[in-house]
Amino acid sequence: MITDRPHPVSLHRTPLTEFHLRHGAHLVPFAGWEMPLYYTSILAEHHAVRTGAGLFDVSHMGILAVSGAHAADLLARRTTADVPRLVPGQVRYTFFLETAGGIVDDLLVSRLDDGTSLAREYVAVPNAGRADEVEEILRQHRLPDTTLVRWNPKTAFLAVQGPRARETLERTFGWTLSGLPFYHTAWFPAAPGAGSPGGRLGLGIAQGFPTSYLVSRTGYTGERGYEILLPAEDGDAVAERLLAAGAVPCGLAARDTLRLEQGYLLSGQEFQRDHTPLEAGQERFVDFDHEFVGRSALEKQRTDGPAVRLVGLVVEEEGAIPRHGTPVRLGDVVLGAATSGGLSPTLGHGIALAYLPREHAAPGTEVTLTLHGRDVPARVTSLPFRTTPKPA
Numbered sequence: 001m002i003t004d005r006p007h008p009v010s011l012h013r014t015p016l017t018e019f020h021l022r023h024g025a026h027l028v029p030f031a032g033w034e035m036p037l038y039y040t041s042i043l044a045e046h047h048a049v050r051t052g053a054g055l056f057d058v059s060h061m062g063i064l065a066v067s068g069a070h071a072a073d074l075l076a077r078r079t080t081a082d083v084p085r086l087v088p089g090q091v092r093y094t095f096f097l098e099t100a101g102g103i104v105d106d107l108l109v110s111r112l113d114d115g116t117s118l119a120r121e122y123v124a125v126p127n128a129g130r131a132d133e134v135e136e137i138l139r140q141h142r143l144p145d146t147t148l149v150r151w152n153p154k155t156a157f158l159a160v161q162g163p164r165a166r167e168t169l170e171r172t173f174g175w176t177l178s179g180l181p182f183y184h185t186a187w188f189p190a191a192p193g194a195g196s197p198g199g200r201l202g203l204g205i206a207q208g209f210p211t212s213y214l215v216s217r218t219g220y221t222g223e224r225g226y227e228i229l230l231p232a233e234d235g236d237a238v239a240e241r242l243l244a245a246g247a248v249p250c251g252l253a254a255r256d257t258l259r260l261e262q263g264y265l266l267s268g269q270e271f272q273r274d275h276t277p278l279e280a281g282q283e284r285f286v287d288f289d290h291e292f293v294g295r296s297a298l299e300k301q302r303t304d305g306p307a308v309r310l311v312g313l314v315v316e317e318e319g320a321i322p323r324h325g326t327p328v329r330l331g332d333v334v335l336g337a338a339t340s341g342g343l344s345p346t347l348g349h350g351i352a353l354a355y356l357p358r359e360h361a362a363p364g365t366e367v368t369l370t371l372h373g374r375d376v377p378a379r380v381t382s383l384p385f386r387t388t389p390k391p392a
Contacts, residue, residue: 014059015156015235023249031128033060036251045254046345049221053162054250055242058227059235062107062131063155065205066138067121068146075109075122078138080277080294082287083122086111088201091183091216093285095277096126096134097294101301103271103280105130110185110216114202121204123185123214123229127267151205156235160247161225161258169215169226172245175199177215177226185216190234210234220255222262222386260351261344263312263383269324269339270310270353279306279355281383309361312381313338315350315369320376322352327370328378335360335367344385351385352378 011034020027025036036057038045048054066075076083081094088111096105107126113119126134131152139148160169166177174192179199186199187208199215208214210231219225230238243249256266265271265280276294277286278301286298315322322341327334341352352369360367365380 012060012153014057015153015232016057016059016239019236019239020057020249023243025249025251028252030252031060033128035060036249038251038253039249042251042253042257043345045248045250046257048248049162049223049250049254049258050346051163053160053164053168053247054221054254055239055247056159056161056250056255057157057235057239058159059152059155059157059232060128061157062124062126062128062134063151063157063229064124064126064131064135064138065121065149065151066124066146067119067149067204068143069118069120070143070146071120071122074138074142074146075124076290077292078141079107079109080286080292080298081109082290083109083111084290085287088113088115089184089186091185091218093183095282095285096130096137097276097292097298098273099294099297101276101278101294101297102273103265103275103277104273105134105267106265106271107134108216108218112185112201112204112214116202123205129267149205151229154232155205156230156232156238158228158230158235158239158242159219159225160228160242161219161221161250162223164246165224165226168242168245168247169228172241173197175215177217180215180217180226182217185214185218187212188215189213190230205229220264221258222264222384222388223258256340257342257345260340260342260353261346261385263310263353263385265310266340275308275310275355276301276306278302279308280310306358308336308355309358310339310353310383311356311361311363312383312385313341313352313354313367313369313378314381314385315352315376315378317376318349320369320371321350322369322371322378326352328354328356329368329370329375330360331368338369346386353383356380
């Protein structure tokens with residue numbers, strides 16, 4: 001049941017909990033955290049991100065600082081990214097695998113050091129539900145010269161997403177964000193007018209806080225977006241300033257419809273150790289030129305070809321909305337089930353993701369969904385569902 005009353009104390013709370021309550025958020029349990037599902041309406045928040053700027057609290061995500069001479073080697077061994085090749089300030093989307101190649105988690109790895117010494121510093125951001133497991137595995141495999149520090153709950157993590165995200169942040173802080181490339185990160189001054197607005201590298205989290213905020217040109221919506229890591233005590237006030245500058249507070253529900261339209265993976269639905277990056281259509285994020293856990297399994301799958309592929313499904317019949325678990329059939333044969341599904345607010349009809357046998361995964365393939373006991377036609381389509389230019 002959705003409620004705006006506090007949940008049991010066993011749930012973690014983000015530094016923005018009072019902000020959520022103050023603005024009428026409907027709070028629900030999510031991955032062990034008390035999080036806003038929505039504030040006013042899912043559709044309004046979705047459209048705010050597609051047309052303006054939306055503000056998300058993503059402080060539930062794991063924040064792991066990994067530093068030391070062998071930090072890059074540790075992350076490279078445990079992810080599909082060739083981490084030593086990341087240049088200072090670069091951010092990489094990558095996968096944390098088990099030996100058989102199944103996805104344990106997807107995460108972002110950012111390089112913070114400026115390259116002037118042998119020591120390296122990275123920030124790894126796993127999903128909330130996998131953060132403890134990822135941290136423990138990294139601790140088990142690290143060398144003595146590699147340090148891991150978990151920054152939850154000492155940090156707040158905000159995402160500002162939408163075509164007006166840059167304008168909103170620059171107006172609020174006086175930053176110059178045009179020089180921050182896609183999937184890069186840099187430190188920007190916390191106080192407007194304090195220091196250079198252009199961003200800098202070479203600061204670890206401990207050195208950057210509290211006078212600077214770590215700003216990344218990343219996101220989970222398909223729009224121009226930025227994610228800001230800042231001290232927990234600043235989170236509420238900064239969120240209020242962003243609202244005053246025109247950002248709209250958004251919850252998990254809009255975050256889900258936005259990422260679904262892009263065909264982005266969701267932990268626990270598109271993967272839970274049961275699928276590989278190749279089956280999920282994410283081979284571009286697998287660097288086969290280095291050793292990593294699960295590489296042998298992926299190499300075999302690359303040679304043989306994945307038996308199943310993640311595809312998009314379009315359902316144009318009015319009122320037919322697929323959900324997680326909706327069966328997908330071809331005639332009398334069940335091909336699989338939707339891993340995610342819902343109404344696309346942008347397109348105005350139902351969409352879904354599903355793993356289908358590769359012989360039935362070509363765009364244009366006609367299939368049938370079973371919705372509430374009736375058959376509904378659907379069509380396989382390429383991803384993403386929205387065909388828009390890459391955000392500038």
